[in-house]
Amino acid sequence: MDATDEKAAQLETILEKVRALGPTLRKRAPEAERDGRHSDETIADIAATGAFDIGSPAEFGGYELTVRQQLDVVTEVGKWDGSAAWTVWVGASTNWMPAGMGARVVEEVYGPEWVGPRVAASSHFPASKGRAKRVDGGWIITGGPWTFGSDSLWAPYTNLGCIADEGNGPYLLAVQVPLDELEFLDDWKVAGMRATGSVSSKLKGEELFVPDYRVVDFKEIAAQSLDNGLAGSVWKAPTLGWAFSLMAGMSVGIAEGALERFLERSAGRPIRGTTYKNQLEAPLTHLMLTEVHSKIQSARLMARANAAETDRLGALAAAGTPADPEYMQLFSSRVLAETAYAAKWCAEAIELLQRNSGSTAIMDFEPIQRSWRDARIITLHGALNLEALSENFGRLIAGIAPHAFAGITTLDRFAPAPAAAPVQKAS
Known part of the structure; x- marks a missing residue:
């Protein structure tokens, strides 16, 4: 089995374990919400699926899946519990931070045995x-x-x-x-x-x-200027592409889970104010479901494309032929903007499902209301200011430099070198 086939097999095993754990995550979610944290048992159960190791270095026993493969894991967890997906997303998508600090920190973080997220x-x-x-x-x-x-x-x-x-x-x-x-x-x-x-x-x-x-x-x-001793191309991948394509996958997973729950609870349910005895047979439901599908599908396709492009750019950099700074800046700005749109569309899709689920959908025991709240929280993340991200990406499309700002999402790291001033010829 070559390395590609091995990673594919590892991915499928992790996904199977997450699917098996999913109903338990959903069942525990109300109590975890009341406690304001996952139980240690839940953290151990998620760890047993391998989900916390999907972005950990192969040199230290991690799976080191591609970003595109990591996306599938985050999405699957999100179908069952948004908070669990957030925890897995953070654990996977911030591995670039210790990796960027050098080999000694890498050894310290990934060397010892640990149950739970590493980062x-x-x-x-x-x-x-x-x-x-x-x-x-x-x-x-x-x-x-x-x-x-x-x-x-x-x-x-x-x-x-x-x-x-x-x-x-x-x-x-x-x-x-x-x-x-x-x-x-x-x-x-x-x-x-x-x-x-x-x-x-x-x-x-x-x-x-x-x-x-x-x-x-x-x-x-x-x-990524410090030597971390790691060989995989994922460690050369653009960090914003890694972090935010997975974040979009979290939104997609939560929305997919809400849709599945809607279909499950709506079969045979009448629509008040109409003669429809089965909500799933009503044309108004069909129209709504198509809109929900289109929003989720749009977000899914963008997340997958951005994850695949992140992997491609990492492979180029690892081969010593990195993409030019102009493209890296444009791509990173695009990922941020598209992730904000993915979060928006998935939250809107869930709101449609929530609005068409009746008054019982506001009960604590109903997963749809939790998905509704969790999805909206993603749209409010400090790095997902839709209007600001849209302006920066639009400026780049128009050939204008984005705003210069400090912080984890700065685009200055990819800023192209200023053009040299033209040489004045002597008269």
Whole structure:
């Protein structure tokens, strides 16, 4: 069996295990929502499917599936529980952060045995309240709290965004902090994705010394400039393509699950105010289902295309023939905009299903109402400002540079070099 066939077989095994676990995830979802986090049993069960290892390095026993294959896993988990899909998405799509910090961090994160996600990250935006000051042998970290720490309850390390300023202006650092150095706040009181446990964290003490190798300028991570000792082409793939094509797959999975649930609960159900005794036989249902399908299908096709293109670009870079900066910037901007649209369309599709599901669909036990809330939360993610992303992508289409801004989704990392000024000939 060659490597391609082996990965395909691994993918199918993981998908089969996720499908088998799916009804249990759905059954546990109401309690997990009330608790504001997945149970440790659920984390262990997801880990047993292999879903947390789909983006982990092959050198350390991970599956290291292609981004396109990872997309299928995230989508399948999303069919059963949006919060579980979010947890798997974060665990897969942020592997590029420790990989971008160098070989020693890679060894530290992936070397030991671990049950659960390997990766968590928090506050990698200029608004981070974390501060870092260089000292002999490392950095002193202060400040916080660090917010929206998805997976930090279960990962061995959380990568904290911290701002440093050594006289030439502030810049963003990625700081790898062990689980036992963090204290978690009970502040995840939200409208959806409640079981993700995406709480804020703070240091256990007033300050923390972090050795040099665990602190890296975020620009170096984004540029993939440090040697991580990993051979696979996925480690050369564009990080925004990896993270956000999978995010779109999460929206697709939640919508697919809501559609399946709608068809299941609507058979034989009358439509009040009409003579229809079976909702699935009514033309108004048929029209609605076609619109729902079209929205989900549009999102699905964009996510798959972006994931496949991410893999292609990673292979080019690994072969020493990377795409030119102009294309990389355009592609990354496109992925962001299309992911925002995918989230919007899937949320709209679920709202149609919800609106046509009757008053019982608002009950806590009904998965459709949870899908409705979870899908809307994705559209509100800080990186998915639809209008801003649309403007930036539209500017690039029109031949105008996008807005320059700092943070995890900056497009400056791919900014083409400025054209050289024309040489003036002597008169």
